[in-house]
Amino acid sequence: MHRRAFLKGSAALGISAGMAQPLSGAAKSSGERGLSNGIVQTVLGAVDVSALGCTLPHEHIADGPYFLDKWPNGDRAAFTAQTIKSLGPARAAGIRTIVDLTTYDVGRDIRFLEQVSRKSGINMIAATGQRFFPPQYPGVSMPSRTIDGLCQFFKGEIEDGIDGTGIKAGVIKIGIVAKEPTDLESTGLRAAVRASRATGAAIRIHTHAVDRAADNLVAILDEEGMNPGKVSFDHSDDSGELEYFLGLVRRGYSLGMDHVHRGIRPNARPSFERRAECIRRLIDAGFAERLFISQDVEFGGTLLPDAVKDFRSRLDPVEGVLFTTRRLIPYLRGIGVSEQAIRTITVENPRRFFGLTM
Numbered sequence: 193m194h195r196r197a198f199l200k201g202s203a204a205l206g207i208s209a210g211m212a213q214p215l216s217g218a219a220k221s222s223g224e225r226g227l228s229n230g231i232v233q234t235v236l237g238a239v240d241v242s243a244l245g246c247t248l249p250h251e252h253i254a255d256g257p258y259f260l261d262k263w264p265n266g267d268r269a270a271f272t273a274q275t276i277k278s279l280g281p282a283r284a285a286g287i288r289t290i291v292d293l294t295t296y297d298v299g300r301d302i303r304f305l306e307q308v309s310r311k312s313g314i315n316m317i318a319a320t321g322q323r324f325f326p327p328q329y330p331g332v333s334m335p336s337r338t339i340d341g342l343c344q345f346f347k348g349e350i351e352d353g354i355d356g357t358g359i360k361a362g363v364i365k366i367g368i369v370a371k372e373p374t375d376l377e378s379t380g381l382r383a384a385v386r387a388s389r390a391t392g393a394a395i396r397i398h399t400h401a402v403d404r405a406a407d408n409l410v411a412i413l414d415e416e417g418m419n420p421g422k423v424s425f426d427h428s429d430d431s432g433e434l435e436y437f438l439g440l441v442r443r444g445y446s447l448g449m450d451h452v453h454r455g456i457r458p459n460a461r462p463s464f465e466r467r468a469e470c471i472r473r474l475i476d477a478g479f480a481e482r483l484f485i486s487q488d489v490e491f492g493g494t495l496l497p498d499a500v501k502d503f504r505s506r507l508d509p510v511e512g513v514l515f516t517t518r519r520l521i522p523y524l525r526g527i528g529v530s531e532q533a534i535r536t537i538t539v540e541n542p543r544r545f546f547g548l549t550m
């Protein structure tokens with residue numbers, strides 16, 4: 193039965209909201225403190241949170257141009273056109289918003305993201321923050337190594353815009369690579385909290401869930417006075433430990449279950465089934481409001497021919513950003529997850545989480 197549910201394709205989600213229309217007044221005031229509870233920053237401007245609709249909260253579109261040199265089918269314009277075309281099925285499946293967690297140090301191209309959002313009809317939320325401490329890409333240097341300096345950089349991308357464009361970030365992403373944060377990662381995390389508290393932007397943290405890494409970040413977040421309701425520990429499903437999950441959601445933190453497809457690989461641990469079961473058990477325990485589902489796809493990599501795909505592109509699901517709607521949600525239904533819970537996770541949680549509130 194589980195397998196049948198898994199294999200069954202899904203119809204478009206019965207969840208829709210129109211493409212967000214920028215609120216010109218809100219866009220003008222979004223650099224001020226004390227933002228309205230109901231506003232979220234997209235790459236096309238500030239919009240009311242009700243416009244988000246079904247949302248994928250952890251994806252990577254903005255690094256698309258990074259894949260251009262491996263792409264045999266033309267120039268940037270052709271690549272951009274193919275990206276927009278390839279996102280058509282996602283919009284048809286009911287996806288209205290994609291949160292792009294590509295930070296400055298891993299190839300973020302904000303004009304590319306803006307163009308893709310405008311032409312695809314999918315809202316995009318861009319991220320400030322940092323993935324690696326220090327950056328690992330050649331030629332990329334950190335804007336600062338102090339808490340205050342990084343905080344100013346993050347705040348600047350949220351309040352003034354990214355790379356001088358005026359396109360504002362709507363979320364903060366921080367990468368913590370291993371079980372314990374390094375000194376520099378701790379600096380970045382503290383800076384993120386201070387930028388969050390000043391702007392209302394939420395924080396999503398790349399965590400090494402296999403080692404229960406989030407348990408080692410809670411003390412820093414508490415010390416900095418962070419509201420747990422504005423923090424998501426992403427890649428959490430890489431841990432199959434329900435007790436780890438419950439410890440975090442009971443404190444008010446959210447869990448990003450965005451690697452579920454990785455469980456499909458032969459001998460993967462936790463398996464796809466175990467990851468989905470953990471989601472269901474958390475819902476049954478009353479924590480649907482603390483969950484997110486996504487698939488952490490580097491979208492540009494999915495456009496490459498198989499022969500030139502790298503390790504990371506091969507990790508991504510063959511369905512790309514359609515994995516959640518085509519595979520995961522139908523499977524969750526098959527193991528007893530309600531439509532209301534799916535709506536809570538895909539629509540209501542993003543609305544609350546990404547709204548610019550303290």
Ligand SMILES: [Zn+2]
Pocket residue numbers: 250251252293488
């Ligand atoms: Zn990611």
